[in-house]
Amino acid sequence: MKHTVILYNPYAVFYTMPLALIAIGSYLDEAKYNVVIIDGRLEKNPINKIKELLTQNPVCFATTVLTGSPIQDALTVSQQVKQLAPALPVVWGGWHPSLFPQHTLENENIDVVVNGQGEITFAELLEVFVSKAELNSIKGISYKLNKQIIHNPERTMVDINSFPAFNYNLIDVPAYIKLSGRNQLDYISSQGCRFRCSFCADPFMYKRGWYGYNSKRMGDEIETLWKKYKFNHIHFQDETYFTYATRVKEVAEEFIKRKLPISWFGTMRADQGVRLSEDIWKLCKESGLERVMIGMEAGTQEMLDWMQKDIKLNQVYEVAKLCLKFDIAINFSFIVGFPGETKESVFKTLDVIKNLREMSSTFHVGIFYYKPYPGNKIADELLQNGYKFNSTLEEWSRFDYVDSGKSEWLDDEMLRYIENFKFYQNLAYNKPTPGKFIFRKVAKWRVENKNYNFPIEKKIKEWFMPRQQMA
Numbered sequence: 118m119k120h121t122v123i124l125y126n127p128y129a130v131f132y133t134m135p136l137a138l139i140a141i142g143s144y145l146d147e148a149k150y151n152v153v154i155i156d157g158r159l160e161k162n163p164i165n166k167i168k169e170l171l172t173q174n175p176v177c178f179a180t181t182v183l184t185g186s187p188i189q190d191a192l193t194v195s196q197q198v199k200q201l202a203p204a205l206p207v208v209w210g211g212w213h214p215s216l217f218p219q220h221t222l223e224n225e226n227i228d229v230v231v232n233g234q235g236e237i238t239f240a241e242l243l244e245v246f247v248s249k250a251e252l253n254s255i256k257g258i259s260y261k262l263n264k265q266i267i268h269n270p271e272r273t274m275v276d277i278n279s280f281p282a283f284n285y286n287l288i289d290v291p292a293y294i295k296l297s298g299r300n301q302l303d304y305i306s307s308q309g310c311r312f313r314c315s316f317c318a319d320p321f322m323y324k325r326g327w328y329g330y331n332s333k334r335m336g337d338e339i340e341t342l343w344k345k346y347k348f349n350h351i352h353f354q355d356e357t358y359f360t361y362a363t364r365v366k367e368v369a370e371e372f373i374k375r376k377l378p379i380s381w382f383g384t385m386r387a388d389q390g391v392r393l394s395e396d397i398w399k400l401c402k403e404s405g406l407e408r409v410m411i412g413m414e415a416g417t418q419e420m421l422d423w424m425q426k427d428i429k430l431n432q433v434y435e436v437a438k439l440c441l442k443f444d445i446a447i448n449f450s451f452i453v454g455f456p457g458e459t460k461e462s463v464f465k466t467l468d469v470i471k472n473l474r475e476m477s478s479t480f481h482v483g484i485f486y487y488k489p490y491p492g493n494k495i496a497d498e499l500l501q502n503g504y505k506f507n508s509t510l511e512e513w514s515r516f517d518y519v520d521s522g523k524s525e526w527l528d529d530e531m532l533r534y535i536e537n538f539k540f541y542q543n544l545a546y547n548k549p550t551p552g553k554f555i556f557r558k559v560a561k562w563r564v565e566n567k568n569y570n571f572p573i574e575k576k577i578k579e580w581f582m583p584r585q586q587m588a
Contacts (some may be wrong), residue, residue: 336371
């Protein structure tokens with residue numbers, strides 16, 4: 118009888134497919150394991166389904182956990198599993214446990230943490246569970262032994278081309294398409310990040326390593342998936358899709374050669390964009406590139422250099438012009454309110470955002486407030502200066518990356534100014550509609566004159582359309 122592996126994706130407000138669980142589930146031997154993925158976003162009462170699986174020779178319960186509200190749901194379900202099956206190992210993986218294995222394992226309902234890249238580690242862990250062997254031989258885990266927390270040696274990141282294709286049969290693809298509101302497939306073609314941004318945890322997680330699928334593999338897999346699911350858009354969930362220009366070119370050529378009737382989205386750094394030749398941009402557009410995501414983070418060269426972003430401000434404008442030329446939309450993201458950042462710096466960043474928004478209604482901007490998060494240089498410096506980070510899972514479950522209107526380094530007046538700017542730039546520069554003509558004119562006047570006194574338009578909108586929860 119095969120062992121059942123219960124994989125759980127905690128409840129969250131975002132709708133992306135549980136690619137991390139698909140990855141580790143696809144790596145397991147189908148002859149040995151019956152892998153079942155349960156998603157708290159799709160199941161009204163996931164514990165009822167878990168109860169059924171606890172009668173089917175389970176080997177462990179495992180969940181992937183991001184920092185923030187998903188922690189609370191993962192804790193609740195893990196506790197229920199322990200009450201129903203006290204001897205069943207409970208395993209946590211993903212970003213939060215990988216960064217914080219110590220306090221994760223301090224919770225009595227969690228037995229093992231899988232750190233970082235988990236495919237090989239989790240497969241070895243299951244073999245140990247089945248054979249009832251010792252855990253000390255497995256690299257890349259932390260665990261409890263005789264009430265002591267043990268951290269085994271790290272596992273070196275390996276080339277993901279050695280892993281099997283994702284088995285999307287492990288999830289209900291149409292259910293996720295319905296949840297997202299768009300006929301799209303989520304796909305990850307690379308793992309890791311080569312860069313050193315001092316506000317980001319990627320360098321800690323991946324040790325600045327990066328591996329990507331080769332273009333032939335991507336063409337084969339995506340064509341096969343398209344024939345099965347007939348999606349019209351593919352969303353690449355890579356940290357940095359455009360890392361190597363040669364691969365970008367070859368993948369675009371694969372899509373064109375196979376005549377795939379899809380559009381696609383990918384993440385890009387500004388320096389990567391300027392290194393692409395116009396021929397490659399043209400190929401990307403022809404292959405279906407619809408929109409890119411560019412993490413700009415700041416609007417002054419001083420701040421970009423301070424955060425070790427390793428891009429130049431002019432590169433952002435160069436990429437924007439290229440996207441205009443080839444009719445490709447952009448989602449920009451900015452962060453304001455870093456420790457020590459001056460008001461002048463924030464105002465300059467808002468000016469850059471205004472300049473970019475004026476270029477095209479297809480250029481959208483997300484403005485976020487810096488939230489200290491361990492695993493990077495800025496956070497380490499804050500810690501050395503006495504900053505108190507959360508120390509328990511319960512505290513981290515209340516952490517919100519995108520909580521608008523809250524910042525530890527900006528005063529209330531500045532926060533109100535930024536929130537007003539966010540609202541009015543969005544109204545002023547989005548695609549015009551007849552019904553919003555007057556409001557758009559007023560919004561543009563406000564942004565150009567930096568006058569947000571009596572923001573009645575914002576109050577009216579928030580009254581009729583409350584802000585959507587993001588985390």
